[in-house]
Amino acid sequence: MTPAELAVAVLAAARAAITERDLDVSALPATTSVERPRNPEHGDYASNIALQLGKKVGLNPRDLAAAVAKNLQETPGIASVEIAGPGFLNIRLAAGAVGELAGLILRAGRQYGRSDTLAKEKINLEFVSANPTGPVHLGHTRWAAVGDALGRILSAAGADVTREHYINDAGVQMNRFGESVMAAAHNQPTPPDGYPGEYVQDVAKAVVAANPGILDLPESEQKDKFLSEGYKAMLKEMQDSLERFGVHFDVWFSEQTLHAGGAVEHALDELRKQGHVFEQDGAVWLRTTDFGDDKDRVLIRSNGEKTYFAADAAYYINKRERGFERCIYMLGADHHGYIGRLKAIAACAGDDPQRNIEVLIGQLVSLLRGGEPVRLSKRAGTLITLDELLDAVGVDAARYSLARSSTDSPLTLDIDVITRQKNDNPVFYVQYVGARISSIARNAADKGFERSEAYDAALLVHEKELDLLKALGDFPGVVATAAELREPHRVARYLEDLAGAYHRFYDNCHVLPKLGDEEFTETHRARLWLNDATRQVIVNGLDLLGVSAPESM
Template identity: 55%
Template sequence: MTPAALAELVRTTAVDVLSARGLDTSVLPEVVTVERPRNPEHGDYATNLAMQVAKKVGVVPRDLAGWLAESLADQDGIDSVDVAGPGFLNLRLAADAQGQIVREVLSNGAGFGRGDLYAKLRVNLEFVSANPTGPIHLGGTRWAAAGDALGRVLSAQGAEVTREYYFNDAGAQIDRFVRSLIAAAKGEAAPEDGYGGDYILDIATQVTEAEPGALDQPAEQRHETFRRIGVGLMFEEIKQSLHEFGTDFDVYFHENSLHLSGQVAECVETLKASGHLYFDENAWWLRSTEFGDDKDRVVIKSDGDPAYIAGDIAYLRDKRSREFDLCIYMLGADHHGYISRLKAAAAALGDDPAVVEVLIGQMVNLVREGTPVRMSKRAGTVVTLEDLVEAVGVDAARYSLIRSSVDSAVDIDLDLISKRTNENPVFYVQYAHARLSSLQRNAMSLGIERGDVQNADLSLLTHEREGDLIRTLGEFPRVVRSAAQLREPHRVARYLEDVASAYHKFYDACRVLQPGDDQANPLTIARLQLCEATRQVLANGLGLLGVSAPEQM
C-alpha cells in the first residue's frame, strides 16, 4: 500500500466515521496528509487528520482519533493503529500490504513515479538563454542542468513542456562582441568594453577563413560579416556544448526576429492604444507600478530605440500566441527585478500575471581544498561548462548542480565530486544502482529466476530494514509530484540519496543470495523482487535528473 493509497483509505474511513455519527464530512481535506514519522517506533506512517477537523465538527480531537483508529484497525492492509498525544494517529501496515508497494513499482516499471498533476498543461520553459558572446559560464551551466531536470519532472506529471532558448542576437552586447572579433582578427587588443579570452581569437580566425576578404570590406559591411558568421559560430558551439551536457532545446528563439518582424513595434502601439504607455522626458514608459512593479519602466528610450523590456513584452506576447498556459523563466541572480516587470507586462497585455513564473538562480562557486578555483583555458576570467565537464564528467557535473535548491548559492567541491567513494553523492547513488544490477546478474548466473512479482510471497519481507526500504520506495511518486509543484528538482536528487542509504543498510542486514544454495527459497525470491524494485526507482529518479544509471562501475 503506497502512501497515496493509505491517505485515500484514511479519508474514506473518516467519511464513514463522520457520517455514522451525523457529522459534517465536507470539512475533510481533498487529500489527507500521511507522513512517515522521524521515529520508527511511532509506526510506519502518521496523520494529524483528527486534529485538523475535530474542532470543525464539534468533537474532541482524541475522541475522533479513537473512532478513526478503531475503524482503521479493521481495514485490510492495516496491522495496527495507535492514538498518540492530542490526536495523532500512528499506523503500521501489514506485511502483505507493504509488499504491495514492491508490486506497484515493478508493475509500472519506468512509469512508476509519474502522475497527471499537470495533464494537458502546455508549459514554455525558458532557461540558459546565455548571450552568444562567449562560452557558457557556471551560472548558465547550473540552469542547463536544473532547467532540463525541471522539464523532465514537469513532463513526468503530464505537462506538455517546450524547452526554449532565447537567443539574444540583438543589442549592445552583440556589437561589443563583433568589435572584439574584428580587433582580434586585426591582431589588436580587445576594445575597452569588449570581450577577451582565447575563444575570441579562435572565432575571429574562423570568420576570416570563411570570408577571406572580410577585413577589407567597408566598415558597415565588415561589421555585418563578423556579426553574421561570428555569432553563428559562437551559438553553434554553445548548442553543441549543451547537447554534450545532455541538454537539448525544442525551440531556439531569436530576439532579433521580434524586431525584424515588427512584433516589437506592434506591441508598443497596442500598449499605447490601451493607455498602458505614457510619454515623459522624451521617452515612452510602461505604467508597470499599476501592476505591482516598484517603478515604471522605459519601453522606448529618448533616442527612439526600444529598451530591452520592449523585446521582453513582445516575446511574452509571442509565447502566449503559441497557446502556452504557463511561461516559466529561469534567470540569473542579477535578474530579481524581472519578476515584477514580467508580471506587469502580462497584466498590461490584458493577461493573468499568474501565467508568468520567474525562478531566480544563485551563484555557483568551484572550490578545491577550500579555495576558489579559476581554471578556464579559453574564457580567461570565468569557469565554463566545458571546464567543469572536463574536470569531473557530465554525470557528476549535472548531479552536483541539481542537488541543491537553485535559489541558494552553492560551492562545488571538485575533490569530493571526483572521488569514487560513498562521500561523493552521485557516486553513492550510481553505485547503489550498479550494485543492484550486479546482484541480479549474480542471481541469474546461479540459475535463480526472480519470476513474476505477482507470484512472489512479499509478506515474508518483515525485517526492519526491509520495511524501511519499501516505505522509502513508496515515497517516490509523492517526491516527484512535490518537485513539480514547487519547481524543485533537487528534491529528487536528495530522495535518491535516501533510497541508496536505505538500500545499503538493507543489504548489510539482510542476505539476499545464500552462498552454495542450489535452490532459492521464497525469501530469496521476495528479496530479489525488492532489490529489483529499488533498482527501478533509482533508474527512474536518475532519468529525471538526466544522469546515467550504470549497470557496473
Template identity: 65%
Template sequence: MTPANLAATVLSAARAVFETRGLDASVLPETTTLERPRNPEHGDYASTLALQLGKKTGVAPRELAAALAEELGRQPGVKSVEIAGPGFLNIRLDAAAAGVLARDIVLAGAKYGQSDSLHGEKINLEFVSANPTGPVHIGGVRWAAVGDALSRLLRAAGATVGTEYYFNDAGSQIDRFARSLYASAKGEPAPEDGYGGAYIAEIATAVQAEAPDVLKESETGALETFRRVGVELMFAEIKQSLVEFGVHFDTYFNEKDLHDRGELQEALDRLRDQGHIFEADGATWLRTTEFGDDKDRVLRKSDGDWTYFAADCAYYLDKRKRGFDRIVIMLGADHHGYIGRMKAMAACFGDDPAVNLEILIGQLVSLVRDGEPVRMSKRAGTVITLEDFVDAIGVDATRYALARYSSDSPIDIDIEEWTRATKDNKVYYVQYVAARTANVARNAADVGLTRGEPAAFNPGLLSHEKENDLLKALGEFPAVVASAAELREPHRVARYLEDVAAAYHRFYDNCRVLPLGDEPITDLQRARLWLNDATRTVIANGLALLGVSAPERM
C-alpha cells in the first residue's frame, strides 16, 4: 500500500464517519496527506486529519480521532490505529499490505513515480539561452542540469512541456563578437569591449575556412561574414556541447526571427490596444509602473531602434500565441531585476503574472580544487565552461551535483569530493545502489533464484524492520516527484534518492537475499528479490529524472 493509497483510505474512512454521525461532509478536503513519524514506535504513518476537522465540525479532535481510528481499523491492510496527543492518528500497516508495494513497483517499471498531478497544464520552459558569443559558461551549466531535470519532472507529473532555448542573434553583443573574430583573423588584439579566449581564434579560423576570401572584403562586408558564419559555428558548438551533456531542446528560437516577422510591432500594437503605451521624448514607452515595476520601460527608442525589452515582450506574446498557458523562464542571479518588469509586462498584455509567467533565479556556482576556486578556463580565458566542468568531474556527477541543491542557493562544487569513490560523493553513493541491486539480481539468476510469478509473491514475508523501512521509503517516490515538479525543485529527488540508498544499504546488511552454499531457495528470498528489484526501479527512475545514468556495474 502506497502512502497515496493509505491517504485515500483515511479520507474514505472520514467520509464514513461523517455519514454515520450526520456531520457536514462539505468541510472534508478533496485530498489528505500523511507523515512518516520520526520515531518508528509511533507507527508507519501519521495523520492530522482529526485535528484539521475538529474546529470545522464542532467535535473534539480526540473524539473525532477515536471514530476515525475505529473505522480505519476495519480497513484491509491496516494493522492498528492509535490516538496520540490532542488527536493525531498513528497508523500501522500489516506486513502484507506494506510488502505488496514491492511487486507493484516492479510491475509498473519506468512508469512508477509518474502521476497526473499537473495534467492539463501546458508549460513552456526556457533555460540556458546563453548568447552565442562563447561556450556555455558555469551559470549556464547549472541551468542546463536543473532545467532539463525540471522538464523531466514536469512531464512525469503529467504536464505538457515545451523546452526552449532563446537564441539571441541580434544586438550589440553579437556586433562585439563579430569585431572580436575579425580582429583575431587579422592578428590584432581583441577590441576593448570584445571577447577574448582561445575559442575566438578557433572560430575565426573556422570562419576563414568557410569563407577564404573574407579578409579581402570591405570591413563592413567582412564583419557581416564573421557575424553570420561565426554565430552559426558558435551556436552549433553550443548545441553539440549540450547534446553531449544530455540536454535536448524542443525549440531553438532565434531573436532575429521576431524582428524579421514583424512580431515586435505586433506586440507593441497589442499593448497599445490594451491602453498601456505612451509616447515621450520621441520614444515609445510601456507603462509598467501601473503593475508594480519601479519605472516605465522604453520599447522603441527615439532613433527608431527597438530595445531588448521590446523583444522580450514579443517573445512572451509569441509563446502565448503558441498555446502555452504558463511561461517558465530560468535566469541567472544577475537578472534578478528583470522579474518586476517581466511580471508587469505580462499584466500589460492582460495576463495574470501569478499564473501565466514564472521566473526562476539561479545563484552562482563555483568549481573548487584544493579548497580554492578554479577561476578560469583554458579555452574561454575568463570563465569556466560546460566542457571544463565535465572534464573535471564527468557528466553524471556534474548533472547530479548541480541538481542536488536548491537553485536559489550559491554552491561550491569540490572536484575532489565529486570524483571520489566514497559515500561522501553523493552521486557515487546513489549509483552504487543501482549497481548493487543489479549485481544481486545477476547473482540470483546464477543460483537459480527468480522472483517467480507475481501471483505467487507472498508480501507478508517482508516483515523485517529494515524491509519495512525500505518499503516506506520506496512508497514515497510518487509524492516526491509530484512535489518536486509542483515546487520546481529537482533537488528534492536527489535528496530522496540518498535516503533510499541509505535504507537499501541497511536492508542489504540485515536481510540476506541470496542463499548460502547449498541452502534451498525459500519464498522469503524470492520476496526479498522483489524488494531488491523494486529498489533498482526507483533508483533508476529517480536518476533518469535528473538525467543521470543508473549503472549495472561499478
C-alpha cells in the first residue's frame, strides 16, 4: 500500500463516517494526504482529517476520528488505527501491505512516481533565454539545469509542457554584435560598446570561411552579412552547448518574429480592447499601475519606436493565444523588477495574474577550485562558459549540483568537491548507491539466485527494511510537491535521504547469503525485490534531474 492509496482509504472512511451520520458530505476535501510521524512509535502514517472536518460538520473531532478509525480498520492492509490528542489518526499497516510496495515499484518501472496531478495543465516553460551575442555562460547554466529538471518534473506530474527559449535577437545589442564580428574579421579593435573575447574572433573566422568574398563586399552589405551569419553561428553554438548539457528546447522563439509578423500591433489592439492603453505626450502607454505595477509602462515612444516592454506584452499574448494556460518565466537575479510588470501585462490582457503567469527568479552561481574563485574564461573574457564548466566537471556533476539547492539563494560550487568520488559529494553519493544495487543484482545472477516472479512481502519486517520501504513510498508525493512548488531541489534532497536509508538497510540486512554454507531463502528473495525497487526509484529520480544512473562506478 502506497501513501497515496492509504490517503484514498482515509478519505473513503471519512466519507462513510459522515454519510452514516447524515452530515454534510460537501465539507469533504477532494483529496487528502497522510504523513509519516516524526516518532515511528506513533505508527507508520498519520492523518488529521478529523481535525479538518470536525467543526465543518458540527462534530467533535475526536468523535469523528473514532468513526473514521472504525471504518478504516476494515480496510485490507491496515493493522491498526489509534486516536491521539484532539483527533489525530495514527495508522499502522500490516507487514505484507508495506512490503508489497517493492513489487508495485518494479511493476510500474519508469512510471513509478508519475501522476496525473497536473493532467489538465498546458504549460509554457521559458528559461535561459540568453542573448545570441555570446556563448552560454555560468549565469545561464543554473537556470538551464533547474529549468530542464522542472520541465521533467511537471511532465511527470501529468502537465503538457513546452520548453521555450526566447531569443533576444532584436535591438541595438545585435547591431553591436555584428559590428564586433566584422571588426574581428578585419583584425580591427572591438568597437565601443562592442563584444570582446576570443569567441568573437572564432565566429568571425567561421563566417569568413563559410562566405568567401565577404570581405570584398561594400561596407553596408558586409555589416548585414556579418550580422546575419554571425547570429546564425552564435545561435548554433548556444544550441549545441545546451544539447551537450542535456537541455532540449521544443521552441526557439525569435523576438524578431514579433515585430516582423505584426504580433506587437496585434497585442496593442488586444490591450486596447481591455481598456488599459492610453496616450500621453505623444507616446502610447499601458496603465499597469491599475494592477500593482510601480509605474505605467511605455509601449511606443513619441518617436514611434516600440519599447522592449511592447515586445514583452506581445510575447505574453502570443503564448496565451498558442493555448498555454500557464506561462512560467524563469529569469535571472537582476530581473526582480519584471515580476510586477509581467503580472500587470497578464492582468491588462484580462487574465488572472495569480494563475496564468508565474515569474521565478534564480540567484547567482559562482565557481571555486580548491576554495579559490575560478579565473575568468580566456575565450569569453569576463565569463565562464557552459562548455568550460562541462569540461571541468562533466554533465552529471554540473546538473545535479546546480539543481539540488533552492534557487532562492546564491550558490557556490567547488569543482574539487563536486567531482571527487567520496560520500561528501552528493551526486557521487546517490549514483554510487545505484551502482552498488546493480552490483548486488549482478552477483545474485552470477550465483544463480533468482528474484523470480513473486516474493513474500510479509517477510520484509526488519526495522531498516520498513524504513526503506516507507522512503520509497514517499517518492510520488515528493515529485508531486516539487511540481506544485516549482522546486526540483526537493527531488535531489529526497534521493540523498533515500541513499542513506538504503545504506542503513544494506548494513543491517543481508540481501544475499553470507559466504559459506548459508542457503538462499525466501527472505533473501524478498530483499532482492526491495534492492531492485530502490534502484528503480533512484533511476527515476535522477532522470527527473537529467542525471544518469550508472550501473557501475
